[in-house]
Amino acid sequence: MPQYSPPALSASARSAVPPFHVMRVIDRIVARRAQGLPVVDLAAGQPSTPAPERVRAAARAALGSDLIGYTNALGIPPLREAIAAHYRRAYGVAVDPGNVAVTTGSSGGFLFCFLAAFEAGDTVVMARPGYPAYRNMLSALGCRVVELATGAAQRFQPTLEQLDALPEPPAGLIVASPANPTGTMVTPEELAAIGAWCDAHGTRFVSDEIYHGITFGQQADTAWRTGRRAIVINSFSKYFCMTGWRLGWLLLPDDLLDAVDRVAGNFMICPPALSQIAAVAAFEAYDELDANVARYAANRDLLLRRLPEIGLDRLAPADGAFYAYADVSRWTEDALGFAARALNECGVALAPGLDFDPVDGGRYVRMCFAGDAADIDRGVTLLGRWLERQPLR
Numbered sequence: 001m002p003q004y005s006p007p008a009l010s011a012s013a014r015s016a017v018p019p020f021h022v023m024r025v026i027d028r029i030v031a032r033r034a035q036g037l038p039v040v041d042l043a044a045g046q047p048s049t050p051a052p053e054r055v056r057a058a059a060r061a062a063l064g065s066d067l068i069g070y071t072n073a074l075g076i077p078p079l080r081e082a083i084a085a086h087y088r089r090a091y092g093v094a095v096d097p098g099n100v101a102v103t104t105g106s107s108g109g110f111l112f113c114f115l116a117a118f119e120a121g122d123t124v125v126m127a128r129p130g131y132p133a134y135r136n137m138l139s140a141l142g143c144r145v146v147e148l149a150t151g152a153a154q155r156f157q158p159t160l161e162q163l164d165a166l167p168e169p170p171a172g173l174i175v176a177s178p179a180n181p182t183g184t185m186v187t188p189e190e191l192a193a194i195g196a197w198c199d200a201h202g203t204r205f206v207s208d209e210i211y212h213g214i215t216f217g218q219q220a221d222t223a224w225r226t227g228r229r230a231i232v233i234n235s236f237s238k239y240f241c242m243t244g245w246r247l248g249w250l251l252l253p254d255d256l257l258d259a260v261d262r263v264a265g266n267f268m269i270c271p272p273a274l275s276q277i278a279a280v281a282a283f284e285a286y287d288e289l290d291a292n293v294a295r296y297a298a299n300r301d302l303l304l305r306r307l308p309e310i311g312l313d314r315l316a317p318a319d320g321a322f323y324a325y326a327d328v329s330r331w332t333e334d335a336l337g338f339a340a341r342a343l344n345e346c347g348v349a350l351a352p353g354l355d356f357d358p359v360d361g362g363r364y365v366r367m368c369f370a371g372d373a374a375d376i377d378r379g380v381t382l383l384g385r386w387l388e389r390q391p392l393r
Contacts, residue, residue, distance in 0.1 A: 014139075014140045014141075014142065015140065017136035017137075017139055017140055018132070018136060018358070020132055020133070020136075020355060021336060021351070021352050021354060021355045022043055022044070022045070022351040022352070022355055022366075025043045025339065025343070025349055025350075025351060025352070026043065026044060028340075028343060028349075029041055029043070029044075029343070029349050032343065032347075037347065038347045039343070039347050039348075039349055040347060040348045040349065040375050040376075040378055040379035040382060041349045041368075041371065041375075042348060042349055042350055042351075042367040042368050042369075042371070042376070042379050043339075043349040043350055043351045043366075043367075043368065044349075044368060045180065045322075045323065045351070045366075045368055045370075046237065046238075046243040046368075046370065047238065047241040047243065047292065047322075047370050048370050048371040048372060049241050049292055050241065051240070051241050051242045051245065051278070051282070052240070052241065052281070052282060052285035052288045052289060053285070053288065054281040054282070054284050054285045054288075055240075055242065055278045055279065055281050055282050055285065056278070057281070058277060058278040058280065058281040059274055059275075059277070059278035062274060062277040062278065063274070066273075066274075066277060068273045068274050068277075069273060070269055070270050070273065071270040071271070071273050071276060072270065073261055073264040073265035073268075073269065073270055074100070074101040074102060074260070074261055074264060075100070075101065075102025075103075075249070075270075075271055075276060076102070076273075076276050076277070077097065078280050079102055079276050079277075079279055079280050080097040080098075080100040080101075080102060081097045082279075082280050082282075082283045083095075083097070083100045083102070083249050083283075084096065084097040084099075084100055085283065086283055087222065087224070087251075090212075090213075091221065091222050091224075091225060093222060093224055093225050095224065095251060098257070099228075099251055099252050099253070099254070099257065100249055100250070100251060100252075101249060101250040101252055101257075101260050101261075101264065102247065102248075102249050102271045102276060103247075103248045103249060103250060103264070103268075103271055104246050104247070104248070104268050104271045104272065105235065105237065105246040105247060105248045106208075106210050106233050106234065106235035106237065106248035107133060107248070108246075108248065108264075108267075108268060108271070109233045109234075109235075109248045109249065109250045110133060110134065110137055110233065111137060111267065112250065112260045112263050112264055112267070113206060113231045113233065113250055113252075113256070113260065114137060114138055114141055114143070115141065115259075115263050115267075116256050116259035116260045116263055117171075117172060117204045117206075117231065117256060118138070118141070118143050118171055118172055118204070119171075120141065120142030120143065121142060121143070121144065122143050122144065122170075122171035122172065123143070123144045123145075123146055123168075123170040123171055123172075124138050124143050124144070124145055124146070124170060124171060124172035124173070124174065125145075125146045125147075125148060125158070125163070125166070125170045125172065125173045125174070126145065126146075126147055126148070126158075126173070126174040126175075127147070127148050127150045127156065127157060127158045127174075127175070127176075127179070128147035128148060128149050128150060128356075128357050128358075128359065128360075129150070129156065129179075129181055129182060129325070129353065129356035129357035129360075129361060129364070130147070130174070130176065130179065130180075130356060130357075131176060131179075131180045131181075131208070131356065132355045132356060134174050134208075135147070135358075143171075143172075146166070146170065147359075148162045148163075149359070149360075152314075152316075155184045155316075155317060156179060156182040156184045156316055156325075157175070157177070157179065157184055157185075157186050157190075158173075158175060158194075160193060160194070160197055163194075163197055169201035169202060169203050170203055171203065171204060172203060172204040172205075172206060173194070173198055173203050173204070173205055173206065174206045174208060175191070175194055175205070175206070175207060175208065176208035176210070176211075177191065177207075177208070177209070177220060177320075178211040178212075178214065178215060178220060178319060178320030178321040179208075179211075179321070180210075180211070180321060180323065180356070181316075181323050181325045181351070181353070181355075181356045181364075181366040182316035182317075182318070182323070182325045183211075183316060183317065183318035183319055183320050183321040183322070183323050183324070183325070184316055184317055184318075184319055184320075185215065185218065185220060185319040185320050187218070188221035188225070191207070191221055191223060191226075192225070192226040195207075195223055195226055195227050195229075195230055196226070196227075198229070198230070199227060199229055204229075204230075204231065205223060205229065205230040205231070206230070206231045206233065207222070207223035207230050207231065207232050207233065208233050209222060209223070209232055209233065209234045210233060210234055210235045210237070210238055210248075211238050211239070211320050211321040211322075212234060212239065213238070213239030213240075213289065213293065214238060214239050214293055214296060214320055214321055214322060215319060215320035216296075216297050216300060216318070216319060216320060217319065218319065220320060222251075224251055228253050228254075229253050230251075230253070231250060231251070231252060231253070231256065232250065232251035233248065233249075233250055234248060234249050234250075234251075235247070235248040235249075236248060236249075236275075236279055236282060238321070238322075239289055239292075239293070240279070240282045240285075240289060241289065241292065242275070242279065242282065245272065245275040245278070245279070246271075246272055246275060247271055247272065247275045247276065247279055295373075296322045296369060296370055298373065299322070299369040299370070299371070299373050299376055300318055300322070300324075300369050302369070302373055302376060302377060303324050303367065303369045303376060303380065304318065304324065306377065306380040307324065307326060307367075307380060309380075309384065310380060310383060310384030310387055311330065311384075311387055312326045312327075312328070312387075314326065314327035315327070322368055322369050322370040323366050323367065323368055323369070324366070324367045324369060325353070325356075325364055325365075325366050326364060326365055326366075326367060327363055327364055328363060328364065328365055329363035329364075329393070330392050330393060331387065331390050331391075331392060331393060332362070332363075332393065333362040333363055333393075334362050335352040335353045335354055335361060335362045335363065335364055335365050336352045336354050336362070338350075338352070338365065339351070339352040339365055342383065342386060345386055346382045346383060346385065346386035347382060348379045348382050348383045348386070350365040350366070350367060351365060351366040351367070351368070352364075352365060352366075353365055353366060
């Protein structure tokens with residue numbers, strides 16, 4: 001009898017998105033530390049402090065008294081109410097708790113809003129460099145991603161002139177302010193003008209406000225100040241120091257509420273219940289959180305002073321967030337290999353720019369300054385000594 005040979009199976013074409021290279025850098029950091037080798041981690045984009053004490057206390061109390069079962073698909077009412085109150089406190093903007101959707105991290109928020117707002121084949125525009133999960137998630141969902149090339153001349157943010165130059169209005173536009181990896185911001189006036197352009201052209205505006213609260217000099221404004229047609233995405237991971245708790249939120253226009261509710265219930269059932277219960281207390285911890293931002297500001301000043309001393313003097317402005325985006329093209333156009341060598345040879349972990357810019361990112365690396373000042377200072381020193389040994393292009 002001939003042997004049966006089953007047909008070959010393979011991964012779907014939609015899963016063929018580029019890897020998130022910084023996650024692989026984190027894997028190498030863990031492996032290096034397991035070998036007892038030192039690492040100065042400037043790669044990971046997360047706070048170096050734990051969640052506020054009030055949040056941890058609320059979690060401990062809930063573990064002793066609560067079932068920690070399923071919750072509403074869009075989040076527990078006390079948390080949605082606390083998020084709405086945050087907008088009145090932080091921006092003076094009234095938000096109905098019914099327009100708040102709590103999500104499993106901002107990543108879950110992106111997934112829900114992209115599924116609810118866009119069809120396969122729709123064109124969605126974003127800036128380049130920009131957060132890679134936008135591009136990769138949209139591509140996996142069958143959308144067409146158009147990236148607007150930005151640089152120092154545009155302060156790494158999209159402009160109205162670039163939008164007007166598009167051959168046709170897109171279905172969606174994503175703007176992040178402060179942005180990852182550059183930390184640059186649009187002004188409140190620019191944000192309002194972008195929102196008005198989207199309204200006039202039938203484009204869904206997605207405002208990434210994940211790094212709000214972490215700004216240096218100017219305050220970030222929310223897209224909901226001037227209209228309620230935009231989707232606002234935010235997170236407990238950055239300002240609120242709750243990265244591993246996997247909690248974020250959306251502000252949703254009325255026409256997307258039911259769609260996101262249905263998608264959320266099917267895809268995730270609900271956000272992590274313990275995290276939701278604890279996160280209500282995050283809005284009682286502004287003093288502790290603002291002290292973290294003051295430390296980031298000092299670290300930023302340190303990094304922006306030290307990097308030019310070692311030859312890294314072409315930097316994005318870093319108006320907010322906790323990143324320095326540095327041009328390393330004097331040494332390389334292969335930031336991926338450059339970052340791997342820096343980790344192996346001097347123990348400094350960097351995020352390669354290829355994650356954020358598939359065209360020009362080989363000339364950039366991202367450095368996070370959310371850590372300890374002494375570690376950042378030592379990392380710059382080690383990196384400088386290593387750069388002295390690298391040939392210039």
